[in-house]
Amino acid sequence: MKAGADMEIAGKAVCVFMLLTIIRLRRTEGINRVSAHLGHSTVMTCRNETNITMVTWKTSPKAGRQCTLSYLIDSNKTEKINCSHRINWRSRPDWDHALEIQQVEMADEGNYTCEVVNADGNFHNPYHLTVLATHTHLPPSWYSAVSPRMALYCDDHGNPVCEAETEKPAAEISWVPQSNSTPRADSHSNGTVTVLSRFAARSSDGKNATCIVSHTTLNEAKSIDCSSPHRYLILCIAIVLSFLIIIMFAAVIYCLKLHGYRFCRKTKPPDIVPTYPLQDDTVEVEPYTTYVQKENAIYNSVSDLTLRQNLPQGQSPAT
Template identity: 60%
Template sequence: LRRGEISSTMGHSAVMTCPNKTDATMVTWKISPKIGGPCTLGYRADQKKVDRTNCSDRVNCEFRSNQSYALEIQQVGMADEGNYSCEVVTQEGNFHQMYQLTVLVPPRLSLYCDDHRNPVCKAAAGRPAAEISWVPENNSMTETDSHDNGTVTVLSRFTAHSTDEKTVTCMVYHTTLNETKSIACSSSQSDLILYISIALGFLIIITFMAVIYYFKLHGCRLCHKTEPPDTSLTHSLQDDTTEVEPYTTYVQKENTIYNSVSDLTVGQNLP
């Protein structure tokens, strides 16, 4: 019995082969996945027929010209992990080959700036766990989170509080990929300048609106104070004066005549 390990990236195809025997009369693949029940694929050379028991359509036997009797799994998923054994029956005897299939999951990569403007590199749900490093090098903080399906999320935070480098680069190493990403996060000083600029802008707008309101309010008051007098009232007063004047003139004349008679009577000693 020969044993081997094989790995395949999720979504790709995995191929496993039986012992190469030219005089095989029967080949049987027995599959024991970690998730789900077992399945069996059998090939009879005399009938050139494949018998399938509880196996997915993604699992097929490929009986090639070199008599390798390969088993192919299309679009490998996490549920396909498990043990795969092949038995070849010949006139010389039975030969076995066993494989342990491991599914590799590429992580989902992201690079962003946190609330403190520190670069954060994240390799989410990868299998196995990814490794992260930074350029320039620094004492980064790394966190890992294991999931129930066997994948691991790795998060690395660039912790330098101040650096002359405007751009930092995150390098992610995984068995399925090697990738780099770069980002530039503005410093806290730049944020302070931005906040001050925004505050000054709002202050200028509010001050301008207050000045406009002040002049508008006091301008209306001045307009009310300098309003010309009501001409109808003036005409009414003039008319009343005109009506009173004849009576006043008459009274004045009567008083003049009375005074003259009084003076004459006193001068002549008349009763």
């Protein structure tokens, strides 16, 4: 029972996935791809329907601003919003619904859609405009002497990088051995496009690679080896030298902190003990000596008198 329910859910999921895929493919197939040379004019037509009530062109360029052109058939009224003077109806919109872009610029590249409204509903006719910059088709005022170039170098991580600058369309870059990286394309205002591809090998040791550039104006192949041992040797030497410099710098700072006070601190002058002349000491001691001698003499006199008084009459004290 459970297995049957799981099978039913899986079948519904597959049906939904297939339906979305079909819708996406139909939308992709419905886009009309047009190209125009830089500086020239291009025209995009709109589908013819009966009993049309309104026609609207909506532009969505990559670099420029969006604009809208509308025509109301019942009131015979046109409306133009945010559109350049170069983008307009090819002729009278009441009988020709085509859109014309004069003097195509790189900023005009992008998506354009014509929407027709009638009693049966809305009908869309999408376009994708690609601007080409081939010098043989450019007028003299638009000419730019940009020659195709190719560059192959090693990045900071030792990975090969291939770069190609050409006129539109963009160049194709491939690697030998095969790389699983996705190229990046950047368009410029002068009509050129730069493609950059970074080699990403399936194995970690795939540093020796060959870049192949394919374009109508440039077909070239170059090889490069980014796994040179000298690169790692120089890197190791730089790391060791940096480590030694850091150690020496730390040692100098430590020595300065340890012995710096001997060089920077001011020395305190020694305490000076006052010295007095010998004569002054004698002068100060002599009065005290004289005073002691006088006291002793008085004491002796008093002692003798006391002794005479205490002796019997007629007896003299012994000396």
